[in-house]
Every structure is written in structure tokens, then in C-alpha cells.
Amino acid sequence: MRRVFSAAAIAATTAGLIAPATAASATSGWEPYRAAPFTTAGVCPFTIHGDILRDEEEIRTVSTYPDGTPKVQEFRGPLVIRFTNESTGRSAVRDVSGFARLRHRKDGGSVWHFDGGASVRVPAGSRAYPVGWYILQGRFTLIVAPDGTRDFRSVHATVEDLCQTLA
Numbered sequence: 001m002r003r004v005f006s007a008a009a010i011a012a013t014t015a016g017l018i019a020p021a022t023a024a025s026a027t028s029g030w031e032p033y034r035a036a037p038f039t040t041a042g043v044c045p046f047t048i049h050g051d052i053l054r055d056e057e058e059i060r061t062v063s064t065y066p067d068g069t070p071k072v073q074e075f076r077g078p079l080v081i082r083f084t085n086e087s088t089g090r091s092a093v094r095d096v097s098g099f100a101r102l103r104h105r106k107d108g109g110s111v112w113h114f115d116g117g118a119s120v121r122v123p124a125g126s127r128a129y130p131v132g133w134y135i136l137q138g139r140f141t142l143i144v145a146p147d148g149t150r151d152f153r154s155v156h157a158t159v160e161d162l163c164q165t166l167a
Contacts, residue, residue, distance in 0.1 A: 033059040035079060039086070043121050043133050044163035047086040050119075053093065054080040065106070075100040081119060083133070085166040092165050094119065094135050108146035115139050119162075120150065128152040133162040 035055050041047040057077040061070045076099045084091040098116010105111065112118075117137045124131050126149040138157025144150055 029060040030058040030076075031060065033057040033075060033077075035081070040121065043123065043131050044085075044166065046088070046166070048133060048162070048166070049084045049086050051082045051084070052079070053082055054078055062101075065104075070104055073102045073104075075102065079117075083119075083162055083166060088166075090166050092162070094160075094162075096135065096137075105146075110144045112142040112144070114142065114157075118142070122150050123148055126150040129159075135160040135162055 034057065035052045037049070037051050039047060039049045055078070057075060057079050059073055059075050062072040062074055063070075065071050078095070078097040080093060080095050080097070082091050082093045094117070096117035096119045098114060098118065100115075100118070101113045103111045114136070115138075117135065118140075120134045120136060120142060122129050122132050122134060125147070128151045136152075136155070136157045136159050138155070140155040140157045141153040142150060143153060
């Protein structure tokens with residue numbers, strides 16, 4: 001990222017909901033961007049809760065569409081999340097810090113280019129991986145279709161199945 005970039009940064013695309021903070025840097029265009037704690041079901045056999053342990057992410061808009069909505073945005077900075085299996089209490093802390101470049105497509109989809117870490121929720125119908133929650137570390141591209149399904153391209157990263165880790 002949501003993410004995450006929770007991811008999202010990566011707003012609801014990765015780890016959870018994220019909202020830009022209000023203060024902006026006049027010289028660089030970078031603004032604080034903060035992830036919110038989240039709870040989600042439907043991708044693992046159990047509900048996952050995410051607590052944000054460290055978040056110093058920043059976002060900037062590189063270009064906009066004629067109507068002023070973002071076309072290309074960049075995300076950078078530290079993001080550490082504790083993921084917890086709500087059924088068992090088992091948890092894992094993951095550093096998903098890094099850099100991401102997001103291109104918002106006119107059809108409602110998006111293309112993310114990551115260098116670093118990301119937390120990615122993969123819903124049913126996605127082509128790249130089975131339904132689940134994945135932690136990726138490295139360089140990769142995530143394509144989000146308008147219907148929310150995901151596909152990974154050019155994956156040069158380690159991939160952890162968080163559902164397996166927390167089971």
C-alpha cells in the first residue's frame with residue numbers, strides 16, 4: 001500500500017482503510033497517510049483483525065484526470081501491522097513498508113507497482129492466487145479489476161499465505 005499502503009494504502013485494496021492526514025509538505029507534495037485498524041472475514045477460514053503498530057506512510061498525487069481526481073499516486077514509508085486470528089488469538093507482526101505507485105484506471109480498476117512490502121486481500125474470482133490474505137516482500141505489480149478481483153504480474157517477491165500462518 002491498503003496500504004493495504006494498506007495497503008492498503010492501498011486503501012481497501014490491501015490491508016485496510018487508510019485516510020490522508022491534513023498536513024501537506026509545500027515543497028514535495030508528500031502528505032501523511034494513515035492506516036486504520038480493520039477486521040475482515042471471507043478470505044481465511046477465520047476472521048482477521050489488523051492492528052496498526054507503526055505507520056509513517058506518506059502519499060502524493062503525481063497527476064490527475066481533467067476532473068481533478070487522482071490518476072497517479074505514490075505511497076512510501078513504514079507500515080507495521082499485527083494480524084490476529086480472532087478465533088484462536090494467534091497473531092503475527094509483519095512489516096509491509098516500502099514504496100508503491102498507483103495508477104487509477106478510468107474503468108474503476110487500478111494498477112499498483114510495489115517495491116517493498118504489501119498486505120493483499122485476495123477475494124474469490126481472482127486469477128493469481130486462491131482466496132486468502134498474502135504478505136508480499138519484493139517487487140511486483142498488482143492489478144485490481146473494477147469488480148475487486150486481483151491479479152499479480154511480474155512477481156519478484158517472497159509470498160506468505162497469512163491464512164496458513166495464522167491457522
